[in-house]
Amino acid sequence: MGKKLLLANDHIPGIQSYQVYRQHGGYASVEKALKTMKPEEVLEEVKKSGLRGRGGAGFPTGMKWSFLAKPEGVPRYLVCNADESEPGTFKDRYLMSRIPHILVEGMITSSYALGAHTSYIYIRGEYYYVAQILEKAISEAYANGWLGKNIQGSGYDLDLYVQVGGGAYICGEETALLESLEGKRGNPRIKPPFPAIAGLYGCPTVVNNVETISAVVPIVNGGGDAYAAIGVGKSTGTKLISASGHINKPGVYEIEMGITVEDFIYSDEYCGGIINGKKLKAVVAGGSSVPVLPADLIITTAAGEKRLMTYESLADGGFATGTMLGSGGFIVMDEDTSIVENLHTFARFYHHESCGQCSPCREGTGWMEKIIHKILDGHGTLEDVDLLWEIQKKIEGNTICPLGDAAAWPVASAIRHFRAEFEEYVKNSSQIKKIRHYDLINH
Amino acid sequence: MSTSKEIKFSNEALELVAKMISRYPEGKQKSALLPVLHLAQAEFDGWLSPEVMDYVAELLSIQPIEVYEVASFYSMFNLKPVGKCLLEVCRTSSCWLRGANEIVEHIEKKLGIKEGETTPDGMFTLKTVECLGSCGTAPMMMCGAQFHENLTFQKVDSILDQLKSEGKRKTYLDDVTVNHY
Ligand SMILES: Cc1cc2nc3c(=O)[nH]c(=O)nc-3n(C[C@H](O)[C@H](O)[C@H](O)COP(=O)(O)O)c2cc1C
Numbered sequence: 001m002g003k004k005l006l007l008a009n010d011h012i013p014g015i016q017s018y019q020v021y022r023q024h025g026g027y028a029s030v031e032k033a034l035k036t037m038k039p040e041e042v043l044e045e046v047k048k049s050g051l052r053g054r055g056g057a058g059f060p061t062g063m064k065w066s067f068l069a070k071p072e073g074v075p076r077y078l079v080c081n082a083d084e085s086e087p088g089t090f091k092d093r094y095l096m097s098r099i100p101h102i103l104v105e106g107m108i109t110s111s112y113a114l115g116a117h118t119s120y121i122y123i124r125g126e127y128y129y130v131a132q133i134l135e136k137a138i139s140e141a142y143a144n145g146w147l148g149k150n151i152q153g154s155g156y157d158l159d160l161y162v163q164v165g166g167g168a169y170i171c172g173e174e175t176a177l178l179e180s181l182e183g184k185r186g187n188p189r190i191k192p193p194f195p196a197i198a199g200l201y202g203c204p205t206v207v208n209n210v211e212t213i214s215a216v217v218p219i220v221n222g223g224g225d226a227y228a229a230i231g232v233g234k235s236t237g238t239k240l241i242s243a244s245g246h247i248n249k250p251g252v253y254e255i256e257m258g259i260t261v262e263d264f265i266y267s268d269e270y271c272g273g274i275i276n277g278k279k280l281k282a283v284v285a286g287g288s289s290v291p292v293l294p295a296d297l298i299i300t301t302a303a304g305e306k307r308l309m310t311y312e313s314l315a316d317g318g319f320a321t322g323t324m325l326g327s328g329g330f331i332v333m334d335e336d337t338s339i340v341e342n343l344h345t346f347a348r349f350y351h352h353e354s355c356g357q358c359s360p361c362r363e364g365t366g367w368m369e370k371i372i373h374k375i376l377d378g379h380g381t382l383e384d385v386d387l388l389w390e391i392q393k394k395i396e397g398n399t400i401c402p403l404g405d406a407a408a409w410p411v412a413s414a415i416r417h418f419r420a421e422f423e424e425y426v427k428n429s430s431q432i433k434k435i436r437h438y439d440l441i442n443h
Numbered sequence: 444m445s446t447s448k449e450i451k452f453s454n455e456a457l458e459l460v461a462k463m464i465s466r467y468p469e470g471k472q473k474s475a476l477l478p479v480l481h482l483a484q485a486e487f488d489g490w491l492s493p494e495v496m497d498y499v500a501e502l503l504s505i506q507p508i509e510v511y512e513v514a515s516f517y518s519m520f521n522l523k524p525v526g527k528c529l530l531e532v533c534r535t536s537s538c539w540l541r542g543a544n545e546i547v548e549h550i551e552k553k554l555g556i557k558e559g560e561t562t563p564d565g566m567f568t569l570k571t572v573e574c575l576g577s578c579g580t581a582p583m584m585m586c587g588a589q590f591h592e593n594l595t596f597q598k599v600d601s602i603l604d605q606l607k608s609e610g611k612r613k614t615y616l617d618d619v620t621v622n623h624y
């Protein structure tokens with residue numbers, strides 16, 4: 001069994017409540033930080049831990065924190081990104097609904113390190129019931145002196161609030177999130193300035209993912225070095241993986257960075273293999289935005305080494321033969337899956353979610369969805385496949401925020417690795433029937 | 444613009460609005476717009492009419508256009524009337540892999556409506572949506588604040604029967620009380 005830092009107490013009945021959470025060592029990181037550490041010392045531990053942002057980009061958290069501007073007399077903010085809308089990703093929902101206090105605790109300890117006195121958790125609107133769970137946890141934390149004025153007699157003040165979104169994937173992008181938190185449309189801002197300089201209400205702001213902030217709890221409790229001792233190279237600590245698709249045991253797994261992909265898919269401790277004993281066809285390893293890889297390339301790298309669940313190993317080979325760890329949304333497809341049809345669901349998603357600011361993304365995502373639909377419908381031509389390739393290339397890198405890239409990469413990788421399948425749809429258009437390759441699982 | 448007489452929050456809702464606004468620095472009351480719109484939608488029959496949006500603008504001391512542009516941006520805000528139970532079925536990748544299209548077809552058949560339509564009795568509206576973060580328990584749909592996961596035809600049937608016999612409007616704010624704020 002791998003080491004668990006975030007979900008260690010997940011099995012304990014009642015861990016959602018303050019009392020049980022506290023009985024099992026909850027809020028120790030706040031006590032330790034506020035009573036025995038200076039804010040800079042907390043930052044130092046986070047740096048030592050090697051923690052990287054769990055929202056998708058993997059940016060070193062300690063470094064992000066150290067960029068935060070600290071002008072006199074201007075408030076600073078910590079904003080937690082709980083927008084979690086990347087298809088295939090559901091780990092934050094799991095963590096917040098099962099152990100809400102770990103996020104509240106992480107928010108307090110992190111806010112202290114950053115010198116923030118008001119912090120927000122921005123959660124996607126569809127998670128309204130989770131927001132209520134958080135509201136309850138926060139009110140318990142206030143009642144027990146962990147939030148509000150003079151926390152535990154330390155002289156440190158902090159208010160923590162939950163804000164609900166309105167249903168928009170783009171609000172997961174940190175500057176769109178800040179716009180939304182200001183009560184506006186979720187249009188990403190042009191950077192620079194980065195949020196660390198001018199974020200919420202124009203004040204210095206750190207935006208971090210739910211899992212990132214929660215990881216600060218074990219880092220402060222056990223020390224940054226102990227955290228960094230887990231994992232491989234620059235992929236330190238544990239990572240929550242959301243596993244879905246054609247596997248026997250879908251769910252959220254906390255893994256030690258560095259286990260093999262093969263083990264993750266086939267071992268009974270994790271996904272438990274492919275349903276109905278089918279063969280593996282492809283995996284989207286880090287949420288819908290990352291390149292899809294065929295079975296052989298996800299199990300081993302092009303160089304023939306076993307691929308590991310780490311930032312570096314999954315990226316090995318670049319986009320030619322590799323992918324990304326991304327948000328850890330691990331979608332598994334069996335041998336009967338139509339890659340083109342799966343891609344269509346992604347293309348529709350990005351078209352729906354483009355905020356519309358940048359023409360390449362606004363127009364391009366619509367074109368891609370329509371062309372893929374045309375191919376699926378049996379009206380496609382070989383030129384359409386080339387056109388699709390051209391469009392994704394013209395979106396990538398040409399937009400204000402990375403949603404454009406996120407829309408382009410799934411298309412590019414599907415064509416790169418499964419071009420024959422697109423051509424099959426074109427050549428055998430007369431025989432094309434929607435492939436129904438699954439039975440509803442009876443639960 | 445004047446708001447018509449009947450558009451007014453209950454006292455409980457107004458109390459909630461005041462608490463929402465208090466979460467933001469002075470002068471930044473616009474930040475409360477999304478939560479207040481959710482509240483308005485729950486209070487006024489599940490959708491946001493121009494009159495309701497004008498009322499929200501007034502409450503937050505902002506221009507009506509600032510409310511319209513936000514309400515039209517986010518997919519959870521309905522700018523047209525919807526049935527008492529808005530069924531939002533996810534059909535993105537992980538749900539599609541586990542049979543979401545069949546679930547949509549099954550609901551269409553059972554209710555005699557197509558995606559995007561409302562049953563004649565005003566009870567159900569069927570909508571397909573993008574990933575709701577429930578991919579490990581696919582296929583899934585949400586109705587009000589409730590996630591219905593690991594759907595089968597049978598399960599869908601019993602959920603629809605239950606909702607129909609309750610006959611109540613479901614909102615995203617179900618079970619939210621002033622105490623939580
Ligand atoms: C289109 C788009 C959607 C995103 N969605 C999320 C999200 O749902 N949750 C999240 O934590 N980060 C998301 N991100 C990444 C954020 O912009 C940001 O990098 C992250 O919240 C930083 O936190 P971290 O350093 O802790 O990962 C998204 C980025 C883009 C471009």
Ligand code: FES
Nearest residue numbers: 533538575577578
């Ligand atoms: S794909 Fe349906 S909930 Fe994520």
